[in-house]
Amino acid sequence: MSTTLDKIDRKILAELQRDAGKSLDEIAKAVGSSKTPVWNRIRKMRDGGVITGHTMLVDPEALGLEACFFVLIRTSEHDSDWQQKFLYALQARPEVLEAHRLAGDIDYILKVRVPNARAYDQFYQALIAEVKIHNVTALLSMEEIKATTVLPV
Template structure:
């Protein structure tokens, strides 16, 4: 479902992306509107699927999950049954924060967050015991330079 986004919607979405715990009064003040129209727009954006679930961002390192690996996967299996089993295995693993199917030589890339290299190896061993994988390359992130959940709203087309 396509939704029309205007300048006020962008301001509301930007305020929510920065801090969804803000009160409706605070959001209305930030975007230069009153509470009722802001509430109505938020409701419509939720109904249209633009706004999904709200959550809290946790600090992985503060929780002891210090190792972030990017896992490049090549497979020789492309049948629907294998893919279904592979996707189920990924969804069942809480260490997998992101998984993407790619175009090119690498079939999938995973972002995996674990305590350390030993925990990554346990994840790897469990994954390859569940599904057959042709080649796996794990890259340890030495430093996170930028991480954000903020979408570039200025690139969203305006409604007519």
């Protein structure tokens, strides 16, 4: 990242992370600036790759996605062909919200949102039919204690 962030940039980012739907006037007032400089800073942060998108957060339960599973995957395959196939399989499945390659005993962890355990089993069956996986452990989240997209700025 070639963009250097100062205190005002960080305040703008904090405001945008709290509510990206705020008007420029509201953001400018909150950070102690005026509209045009705030807009210029936001544009500069977008151009510099600091701001990468603009989305709305949706309550998964409102969509009937009541089950959240954390899926721990161990593989005995580590060649590039397997990795490409695995990555494609994950990217093709909208129920996979996050996927991370890990250091340690577990190779990958996935965060999967589905309506229920039956839907998870369908996801699991489809995944193992597509790619060879040595071991899969699924952990059902009983309660979401904290979830945020807000990064500390």
